[in-house]
Amino acid sequence: MAQSHAIEVLLRPAVELHTVAVCAAAAFLSLVAPWSLALSPAIGLGSAVAFLAFGTIRLRDALVILRYRRNIRRLPRYVMTSRDVPVSQQRLFIGRGFRWEQRHTHRLTQTFRPEFRRYVEPTSAYLLARRLEERLEFAPFPLSKLARLTAWDVPINPLHPLPPVGGLPRLHGIEPNEVDVSLPLAERVGHSLVLGATRVGKTRLAELFVTQDIRRRNAAGEHEVVIVFDPKGDADLLKRMYVEAKRAGREHEFYVFHLGWPDFSARYNAVGRFGRISEVATRIAGQLSGGGNSAAFREFAWRFVNIIARALV
Known part of the structure; x- marks a missing residue:
């Protein structure tokens, strides 16, 4: 059963479904033909209720196993528009996550074991669909449309590709019950270090923080000053800052300093003000x-x- 024990194995067949099928059949017989089980109609009704209750419990355990196996291979879609980003006066919204514990280390270790490989790695049908998309890209007209069907990113398509966000789904999939994670604003006086490979979302995380900082107001109802240094020169980050500044009614306060684009860059007179000549x-x-x-x-x-x-x- 899928219960909380010190040692658990969630990468396995959902054997609880066998019990659910037996309970459903027994409940059906208890209601329709109680005489087949040597029961009276009244006792058959009570037995049906008991079978359904026990089957419901086992079905809940089976759904835990099925959901865990699904998240290990493919995470559920999580999309948030800029308007939906929560802006708090006390906390900084980071995203969805969970507190890492020993059981998560145990679950992650299991995903790399050979006997659990079939629950973690992509299925043969998924790999075949990706291979067909590569070969049919330059095929004639009727066949080239087939690749679009397998790559159609809709929930009803069981073979649609993973979103281009990078990373490993198993890192989030080992905890199906994620919650909103936030950081107290008082803790931002310290330094924060975000590590990650290319295209795993470091700049997008910076966009999330900058969005909240631009739209946040202090106790006096005034906006805060936001300064962003971007040595990489990410165009999407620049557009995001301008859009959020305009949405917050602060486009007249938006300045860009870039030596490569003097026509759009703000200028600073280093000798415009001085105390001594x-x-x-x-x-x-x-x-x-x-x-x-x-x-x-x-x-x-x-x-x-x-x-x-x-x-x-």
């Missing part, structure tokens, strides 16, 4: 090297700029 020459000459023979050129530049700044002021 000599600061102008220091900021400009500070970009030159001051070591070795370069020191003389740096001093010349500083004096030249300082004279021009004094004359302008």
